[in-house]
Amino acid sequence: MNRRTLLASALLLPAAAAAQPAWAPARPVRLVVPFAAGGSTDVAARILAERMGETLGQPVVVENRTGSAGFIGAENVARSAPDGHSLLMGATGLLAIAPHLYATMPFNVERDLAPVSMAFASDLVISVANNVPARTLPELIALAKAQPGALNYASSGAGTTTHVATELFRLAAGIELTHVPYRGSSQAMNDLMAGNVQVLVDQIAGSIGQIRDGRIRALAVTGTARHALLPDVPTVAEAGLPGAQATSWGAVMAPAGTPAPAVARLAAAVREAMTQPAVRSRMSAAGADPAFSTPEELAAFIRAENQKWGRVVRDGRITVS
Missing domain, CATH: 3.40.190.150 (Bordetella uptake gene, domain 1)
Incomplete structure (x- = not known):
């Protein structure tokens, strides 16, 4: 699935699925x-x-x-x-x-x-700081391969979905990035906008405002199709990296x-x-x-x-x- x-x-x-099962709560749920x-x-x-x-x-x-x-x-x-x-x-x-x-x-x-x-x-979006010269996901991957470990990526904390999803991207791309964990996505986003870290993979809802305002740059979304909120941003598969979905x-x-x-x-x-x-x-x-x-x-x-x-x-x- x-x-x-x-x-x-x-x-x-099926029509049968519309039938109400024989149970009802007796008090608030x-x-x-x-x-x-x-x-x-x-x-x-x-x-x-x-x-x-x-x-x-x-x-x-x-x-x-x-x-x-x-x-x-x-x-x-x-x-x-x-x-x-x-x-x-x-x-x-x-x-x-x-x-x-x-x-x-x-x-x-x-x-x-x-x-x-x-x-x-919720699909995720791979974004970079404006001081990163990469304009596409392949360009980001090439930059990372040319400077192994030099690019830092932010997450909302060690072991969070943003952390592990970025590791999925890193492994699929065959690149080295340095993890910088934060206590929450807002702190991670603030440092991305300031250019203190270079990459962030986060939920679209948490990034869409900054992307639209031009404070960060979206390179790809991690879903299987383009997202309605970011119709001009390619999927990772369209960018040549289907293993990062x-x-x-x-x-x-x-x-x-x-x-x-x-x-x-x-x-x-x-x-x-x-x-x-x-x-x-x-x-x-x-x-x-x-x-x-x-x-x-x-x-x-x-x-x-x-x-x-x-x-x-x-x-x-x-x-x-």
């Missing part, structure tokens, strides 16, 4: 976001929660439980009663990258969490053991939300492509993403302190 397949599934629903309020995952969760609440007949309340790379919020859901009233908005780093970075985690993704539905996906995504998870009817009903509520034009418009404006899936499709997708990012962590020799 790839992101385009998941997004396209909206057009392939918690949707735990394991990251700070105001971030892209939080914004997407709040857009989704509002519509899900209308569909389920009970409020879906977003609850931010931050800390420890998202482990605190994820463990809280994993240890909650498996009755359909506690959900997690998981993300790429937490569900597919962290298991390969940490020797021990307070929860196991496959054992302790049950997939419900894909929720959104990457997506940052969010998915709704429940505690393991949640009854199948509850999981099915919750997945149907996500699907219903993501087919609404108003929801899709708000998600797209926030830089996220709305998506949904069956629980089985999501389980297969997470397994594939774990295999992909596990290879990058190993080949890139990525570690966290």
Whole structure:
């Protein structure tokens, strides 16, 4: 399963899928976001929660439980009663990258969490500072090969999606770059605009304003097709580097053991939300492509993403302190 397949599934629903599963929440549903309020995952969760609440007949309340790379919020859901009233908005780093970075985690993704539905996906954009002479991705690669290790790339922190996605790009291009981790994407962006670092791979939503204002230069997007917000920026495949395709995504998870009817009903509520034009418009404006899936499709997708990012962590020799 790839992101385009998941997004396209909206057009392939059989009529039987529209039937409402025989379960309904008896009280408000918690949707735990394991990251700070105001971030892209939080914004997407709040857009989704509002519509899900209308569909389920009970409020879906977003609850931010931050800390420890998202482990605190994820463990809280994993240890909650498996009755359909506690959900997690998981993300790429937490569900597919962290298991390969940490020797021990307070929860196991496959054992302790049950997939419900894909929720959104966000392409990334490879950008450079204006003082970098490269105008295209091949030119950046040539520059890096001519000066191994001389170019610095910023990330929002060691082990984050921006870090590992840049390593995927570096490995695919066969170049050496020097990693400069920051505490958050805003600090990384500020130093890119100042020219203190040369390269940043980040979500389009976090870079689009600076790109449009001419404060940084976009060279390629990491999705399988050009992005609507950056129609003139080629994909990595168009730039000759298909091995650098990457997506940052969010998915709704429940505690393991949640009854199948509850999981099915919750997945149907996500699907219903993501087919609404108003929801899709708000998600797209926030830089996220709305998506949904069956629980089985999501389980297969997470397994594939774990295999992909596990290879990058190993080949890139990525570690966290």
